[in-house]
Amino acid sequence: MDPWYRIANADEVASPTLLIFPERVEENLRRMIATAGGAHRLRPHVKTHKLPQVLALQIAHGITRFKAATIAEAEMCGMGGAAEVLLAYPLVGPNPRRLAALARKYPGTRFQGVVDHPSGAEALSQAAVEAGVAIEVLLDLNVGMDRTGIWPGGGAFDLYASLARTPGLQPGGLHAYDGHLHQADRAERREAMAGAFDRIWRLESRLKAAGFPVPRIVASGTPTTPLMADRPGVELGAGTTVLWDFGQAETCPDMDYLAAAVLLTRVISRPTANRITLDLGHKAVASEMPHPRVRFFGLEDAIPVMHSEEHLVLESLSADVFPVGTAVYGIPRHVCPTVALHGEVTVVRGHRAVETWPVVARSRRITL
């Protein structure tokens, strides 16, 4: 029996490409839903896959709310019939107007934004009023990552309170992304999360006590998902769980998901006795992380020695069993930016590449 990732018709598939295994995607969705205690608890980030077909699988499994980082990802969700999309990224320049335009164009989808500063609220308000739409806005909170978000103190309370008085906007709750919490030890991660989120729960209580609606809290990336699942009502915003990668598998040894995206590459040269050169350069696999950037099946001892735009050179004692032309399969360390490097992915069912899917939201603009 061939290993699960190997395809029988590899000869028909040009490399490099990213293979997507929908059956494994669906198994990951089932595991996410089980961890969360129901599809209603999930608000997965679509930046991981950027694919309408994966969005459709998520919707088929009962997930109705999504998270996006770009206008194009949000539009993909609108086109796919998502009930709600939170654009969890500060909107500047023309983007408030683009979000308002999405709300007009896809009335079946509720588009939500985030703000962490009064200027963001003003820009969204102006765009919403001009477009004649109402936009729900979540307050983006800094839980210690220090990337975006307002500190969950008095200023945050005042900014949230002001949303209720701002034309075109509706207070939509709180957003807190905790990407800095990735302790490998689950107990340590839980403790760090409890410390980081204590202020968020207190802010929520204060807002509610003052009579402000806090309809939802959206929190957590992949590492904190199983822990945040214990907090009723919080919507879980992990993205990577749907395709999985070896970076998250290393970070979270306590989490059990299936690799559902595999790179197919080929040996293009054997420049020395123990070197293998693959057609898997920076332009085909995310390279912002240290090596190894891919875990290759059958090349567990390989050491990456050179990586350029179109080439990845490995040294291995098994180099001899990889003649020029050999198809090599591997799991990326970081799947989200890897997907974004591919114009289309190759879909595998029953050990065969059966179709390609364009990575629609890879573009910065779909129609708006």
Ligand SMILES: Cc1ncc(COP(=O)(O)O)c(C=O)c1O
């Ligand atoms: C704002 C935000 N939410 C959610 C996520 C998803 O987290 P993860 O990649 O751990 O699944 C990310 C990831 O970068 C993010 O930036």
